[in-house]
Amino acid sequence: MRELEQDGFINRVQFNEIPPHVEYSFTERERDLMPIFYQIMLWGFKHEKDNLPKRDEQ
Secondary structure, three states: OHHHHHOOOEEEEEEOOOOOEEEEEEOHHHHHHHHHHHHHHHHHHHOHHHHOOOHHHO
16 A cells, blocks of 8 residues: 555555554555456456356366
């Protein structure tokens, strides 16, 4: 998560409370990528069976 924050993809807000509390949110930079991630997810669902081993190969 720290790397995503450093790369500008998420915001991290730490609240100095007991118990400790941290909230994360997406930045505009990450929100621009959401449609791309969605299309990759759809492609994965479409080709999910292609990546499974054949029953006779197990």
